[in-house]
Amino acid sequence: MTRELVYTGFVSLDGVVDSPGGQAEGHRSGGWVMDTEFVPEAFSLKGEELADTTALMFGRRSYEVFAPIWRDSDDHAAYKDLPKYVVSSSLTDDALIDGWGPITILRSEEDVATLKQTEGGAIYIHGSAELARRLADADLIDRYNLLVFPVLLGAGKSLFSRADRDKQTLRVRDSATYSNGVTKLVYDVVR
Structure with missing residues (x-):
């Protein structure tokens, strides 16, 4: 059995994930x-993910x-000691943030595919639009947890x-619409 790779994010109706938090x-x-x-309740999916996450990518x-903010954030304390993976061809070990649990640099989609074959639970990808596109094109994403904003x-x-x-066909695992117009869409990738 392979580890599930889950993309989670806030997305506009036209598929944009860029800068949800601010103009900066x-x-x-x-x-x-x-x-x-x-x-x-529109953000309850984020709480549910905390219980399912065994690693971050x-x-x-x-x-x-994220690293310098989430490391010291009470809202993200549950992530502190989880294994983290950074997919980068340029990041060096000396650029990693101390005090945020084990962090491993992966250099390629092949490294991600190898990681998925190891023992463990779900690995969640936050943000990282370019990485998500590359991994989806390599058929490595297993699920999308999306909050779609109006x-x-x-x-x-x-x-x-x-x-x-x-x-690529997707199957709805869960969905809900909230009073503020946000829609939760959880899709499994069908293989």
Whole structure:
């Protein structure tokens, strides 16, 4: 049995995952998650994920953004001692953040495929749009946990690749719509 690789994220209706938290992240419409009325039950998926997560995976840029904040965050304390994997061809060991549990650098999609063959539970990818696209194109993503926000951004990093590839079928595992217009969509990749 292989480990499940789960992409989790906030996404606009047009598939953009860029800068949900603020303009400082780079997108001119940044902060679009914060512009949506907060309804606690719309974010319950994030709490459910905490119980299922046995490891985290990031691309280099997302790791560099999340690591210094999440390491000391009470909201992310459950992640502190979990194994973390950073997929990067350029990150060096001396650039890793101390005090945030075991961190391993993976250099390629092949390294990710090898990791999936090890013992353990679900590995969650947060942010990391470019990594998610590459891993999906390599048929390594097993599930998508998405909170879709009622906004069209028109530009920004897309979660999904535009590569000419074979059709990939998804099966709905769970879904819900909330009073603020956010929709939870949990899809398993059908193989």
